[in-house]
Amino acid sequence: MFDREIKEFVPLRQLGWAFLLAWVFCVFYTNAAGGAETGIVEGERPFGLALYYAALPLAASVATLGTIVIAEPHVGAPTTHRQLIVIAPVLTAISTPLMLIAPADPTLAAVLFAAGSVTTGVGSALMWVMWGEYYAVISRDRAELLAPASAVSAALLVLLVSAMGGWVSTAVTSMFPLLSGLCFKLVWTPHAAQAETHLARANRAAPHASAHQPLAGLGRTGLGIMAVFAIVSIAGMMYEGRLDGTPLQVILIFSALMMALVAVMAVSGPRRISMFFLYRWMCPTLVVGLAALILFGESGGIIAVAASLGGRFTFCLIAQIYFANYACAGRATPAQASSLGWLFVHAGDLLGVVTWLALQPTMVTSEGLTWLSVGAIVALVTVTMLVMGEHSTFLRAPEQSSPAADFPSVAFEATNDEDPVPEAPTTNAKPETPSSQADVRPTEDHIAELASTGALTPRETEVFALLAQGRSIPYIRDELIISRETAATHAKHIYAKLGVHSRQELIDLVRS
Missing domain, CATH: 1.20.1250.20 (MFS general substrate transporter like domains)
Structure with a gap:
């Protein structure tokens, strides 16, 4: 790090x-x-x-x-x-x-x-x-x-x-x-x-x-x-x-x-x-x-x-x-x-x-x-x-x-001398509109069902809900007022319990 x-x-x-x-x-x-x-x-x-x-x-x-x-x-x-x-x-x-x-x-x-x-x-x-x-x-x-x-x-x-x-x-x-x-x-x-x-x-x-x-x-x-x-x-x-x-x-x-x-x-x-x-x-x-x-x-x-x-x-x-x-x-x-x-x-x-x-x-x-x-x-x-x-x-x-939530490719990272690349994961070539995002937004009941199936703790369920919305670890850290390391650890446990290997796989699981 x-x-x-x-x-x-x-x-x-x-x-x-x-x-x-x-x-x-x-x-x-x-x-x-x-x-x-x-x-x-x-x-x-x-x-x-x-x-x-x-x-x-x-x-x-x-x-x-x-x-x-x-x-x-x-x-x-x-x-x-x-x-x-x-x-x-x-x-x-x-x-x-x-x-x-x-x-x-x-x-x-x-x-x-x-x-x-x-x-x-x-x-x-x-x-x-x-x-x-x-x-x-x-x-x-x-x-x-x-x-x-x-x-x-x-x-x-x-x-x-x-x-x-x-x-x-x-x-x-x-x-x-x-x-x-x-x-x-x-x-x-x-x-x-x-x-x-x-x-x-x-x-x-x-x-x-x-x-x-x-x-x-x-x-x-x-x-x-x-x-x-x-x-x-x-x-x-x-x-x-x-x-x-x-x-x-x-x-x-x-x-x-x-x-x-x-x-x-x-x-x-x-x-x-x-x-x-x-x-x-x-x-x-x-x-x-x-x-x-x-x-x-x-x-x-x-x-x-x-x-x-x-x-x-x-x-x-x-x-x-x-x-x-x-x-x-x-x-x-x-x-x-x-x-x-x-x-x-x-x-x-x-x-x-x-x-x-x-x-x-x-x-x-x-x-x-x-x-x-x-x-x-x-x-x-x-x-x-x-x-x-x-x-x-x-x-x-x-x-x-929050428009920032609906345009996940807005933020970018610059690494070394290369041109910036998108930071947050997205499967689209262009940002989605607020209405298209709302159509695929996971419901609380579906999230609760998956959390129960994976035996997630209450705090892991909170992190899971934010990850399912495409939120980053820094966002989750600030939203739940926890450290970055704690948020990352919760995400790691969630991936293991739900059998996924990335945030995109998790989002696909929730939307399925």
Whole structure:
């Protein structure tokens, strides 16, 4: 098993999301890329000007992502326009220096920053969505290996850039979107495009027509994401100085280790990566960072920044997987799901920046900092309680209404340097329609009869019912909240008791 997982990482192009993640952290979340000061933390600019520099890039991204959500049913996903796969990374790369250079003329500086903000906002938003589409059409197992590996790689890339200086760091950072775009062009094969088309078409054909109401399945999760990211954003600005050099590098190493630990804990456990898993890890980390401000005042700000940066990295990798699953569950098309995910993330960032700038005049005293930290902790706990109680945010859609179930060839695996091949077994050359699947869906009585004949245990009967519907071991693991090894062991016992040797033979037995 371990050797197989290592081989899956041989095509490093699949880690191309790491370059995009590293770019956004270098340009927006750290001082790794250098460049002009915005004065958000130091209070060197008046409110209006500080808001201009802080909010414009985020507003451009939010506007682009919102446009994609609305326009996708009419004009198609970004990946359906092949020229965007080239235009988006090039546009982002050539515009990045405009945000980082600082001309002496303030008017010229403002104009260049505006041009860079709008173009990078549009280009990077398109890239976020395209990588989200890729994660939606690969298997969950692969996504849960690639996303943490990409996030850890991104932290190490930011660490590398932070050790550089001057124009070198700016030049390297500007190359990241190009490298990410190149990787995406290599992984977005015709098979991947076909899989995305099938998944989007299945979603639009579903009875609940969620493609026209992509927010309907989010429940309170979307607002929870936005609120928590606003708190993360505020925590990251509670440090007066410019964070660079050794302190920044130590925090980046902490972030990489945190993500690696979260990934190992998730992959080795039965629940795997989920939004609940996110809150379980992020809340204690953020509370510790905010508590440091309460206990130590301004000197605890660096701990809050560490908690914020680690939380951002972890949040990004989990959001990438969560909204890919959101698409696979039939809640929205892949492009809409990814757009919604990053829309809430960037909107939360924007909310946090505006809140911080509005409250910054009260932060001149340690008492004001303490009250803001207490308020952030209360808000964090409240949002967590609301989201943790929202069971509809889990993406195990009803069996009859999940387009992903009706299109088993949507997910694909990429092995070594070969083209992707279908992951789930199917005897048809093309995906079946929901109606044709319903005609051959096994009945509960027939399943119960076969289970009784084979002397299956109650748990084996549950696994048997899912296998009979063509479900994979990862799906069964998540549906029954058991480990992958336990699900595989149950499947092995079922095959032996029923005298079959593969899932297809089992399905044929049930349908006979």
